Amino acid sequence: xxxxxxxxxxxxSFVEPMEFFIEPGLTGVVGPNGCGKSNLVxxxxxxxxxxxxxxxxxxxxxxxxxxxxxxRPARNTAEVTxxxxxxxxxxxxxxxxxxxxxxxxxIERESGSSYRINGKDARARDVQLLFADASTGSRSPSLxxxxxxxxxxxxxxxxxxxxxxxxxxxxxxxxxxxEAELR
Ligand code: ATP
Ligand code: MG
Numbered sequence: 001x002x003x004x005x006x007x008x009x010x011x012x013s014f015v016e017p018m019e020f021f022i023e024p025g026l027t028g029v030v031g032p033n034g035c036g037k038s039n040l041v042x043x044x045x046x047x048x049x050x051x052x053x054x055x056x057x058x059x060x061x062x063x064x065x066x067x068x069x070x071x072r073p074a075r076n077t078a079e080v081t082x083x084x085x086x087x088x089x090x091x092x093x094x095x096x097x098x099x100x101x102x103x104x105x106x107i108e109r110e111s112g113s114s115y116r117i118n119g120k121d122a123r124a125r126d127v128q129l130l131f132a133d134a135s136t137g138s139r140s141p142s143l144x145x146x147x148x149x150x151x152x153x154x155x156x157x158x159x160x161x162x163x164x165x166x167x168x169x170x171x172x173x174x175x176x177x178x179e180a181e182l183r
Contacts, residue, residue, distance in 0.1 A: 078106070079105070082102075
């Protein structure tokens with residue numbers, strides 16, 4: 001699976017619909033302070049199921065919705081869609097019947113989030129499981145936030161094992177076992 005595009009609408013500073021193409025060779029995003037570089041990475045983490053608003057640098061999940069500016073009123077919804085190329089058919093079982101995957105998360109002020117996978121309603125858990133094996137996902141070690149390096153250095157051994165399991169792509173197994181035990 002490969003990310004190909006991110007679409008944002010009303011997410012943080014991205015009030016107008018915005019499409020960000022993730023093409024081979026992309027190595028960096030540059031721009032002045034406050035232009036939205038970190039917001040872009042947060043949008044990716046959010047659509048993959050991040051459920052901690054603190055990890056979104058917010059004081060509540062509704063804070064990811066465009067809050068308004070001098071020129072524009074606040075919005076009541078935010079939506080992020082991530083597009084994936086699955087032509088190699090490496091998506092986990094249950095998600096692997098199409099060449100492309102489209103995952104959308106939408107939030108409405110005071111009503112929480114909803115998810116869709118290829119246009120069908122899905123649970124946050126489904127989205128998290130979809131990404132759990134791909135060494136990606138909202139808690140992926142490949143998304144290193146500010147202050148995270150220091151945190152990793154001072155982690156306890158069991159926490160650090162969790163990080164290695166993510167990197168090795170086996171944390172999806174644990175997630176699915178946990179899911180099976182709950183049923
Ligand atoms: P730096 O180079 O300093 O790291 P950056 O490009 O990473 O900057 P971000 O942190 O992504 O910038 O963007 C910060 C901007 O996003 C701020 O101007 C902030 O006001 C704006 N912002 C964050 N949340 C919202 C929101 N809910 N509504 C409107 N604007 C928001
Ligand atoms: Mg930044």
